[in-house]
Amino acid sequence: MVYSFTNRSNFPKNEEINVEAAYIKVYPMDTMNIICPSNNNEILTIYQVSDLSFMNCELDGRSQIFLICNSSNYHQPSSHRIVFRPFSPLPNGFEYQPGRSYYLISTSNGTYEGMNNTRHGLCLLKNMRLRIDIQPYEPFNSPTLYKNGKFHCSRMTDKKSMVPSLKP
Template identity: 30%
Template sequence: MGAPHSRPGGVRVGALLLLGFWGLVSGLSLEPVYWNSANKRFQAEGGYVLYPQIGDRLDLLCPRARPPGPHSSPNYEFYKLYLVGGAQGRRCEAPPAPNLLLTCDRPDLDLRFTIKFQEYSPNLWGHEFRSHHDYYIIATSDGTREGLESLQGGVCLTRGMKVLLRVGQSPRGGAAPRKPVSEMPMERDRGAAHSLQPGKENMPGRNEGPAPPFPSLLRSWIPAAFPSPSPSFFRFFFF
């Protein structure tokens, strides 16, 4: 039998895919947004504005009420957080089939949803963003459990509880400034909402438990895949 043939073309393609995929897990972790009326950033002059770049991550958190934590409000506040376009965000309106990010309805748990700012999402539950476009995260509930299903007004209008995301932009124009951010004592995930309490599973819009972090998934399959890329490897990227 002859010596096995090398496949330099496949290796080159695999390396390019690795670089593109690594871009999906790189970037900064932005300052987390604690979603209740105790967060004074919502009342700041000019509103709550963030300038994420493609590749960054942002944690949305619903602080628990019992036992109270450092970011808790005196009374638990019930919200559904929606991702909407610029015009809808300015009007504090969600569409009839809204893009739900996180439901704050568990007073005994800290709940989190991680947004990954990416132009193309490799997973079913990911969100896609275009650079130099504006998006809003809004809450149209009035803070009560009975008002959870409201799609218009609510605290977005009465308390200014919305976040303007100016993706790929800078407050001064040009490249956005980069600075270190404090690390949260929690694992990163792929954009699935979950509680910070172990052992609870979750899906978007449901707050029940952690998903495996992306870097761990990379470590598990990259070493085996790249010596000899196979058709199934490429299907992973192009499903």
């Protein structure tokens, strides 16, 4: 799936918190592309934050830079692909555990000068925040043991969503 972080019309509204905020539900190993604006009108830093930071539009000590969109090459939009996996192949990479929620906000105000703001910014002004709910793995039949000591694998249902695609 491909979404523009600044085009919130693609996301459903979040009814669980007092503010109107976008959220999406994904499964382990799903991917999502965030495409930065390709014009000089929107310059921002996106952070992965705690739930409290998400609600208050303020960074805290646990906030981490997730993506910087600075339109340095406005002829070619930059993007960031997220793979929602419970482990990261990179040291200090983001990991997404099934059954948990993760939060993205931008406290930037859209200008170079306000790119590193730690409070409010587009999160408060334009409600630029996104909750990502990682769904649990879908249950499937696991191997069962026969009485005679031999393993028998039950038929599995189609689990294409559990296997990452090798296609670019």
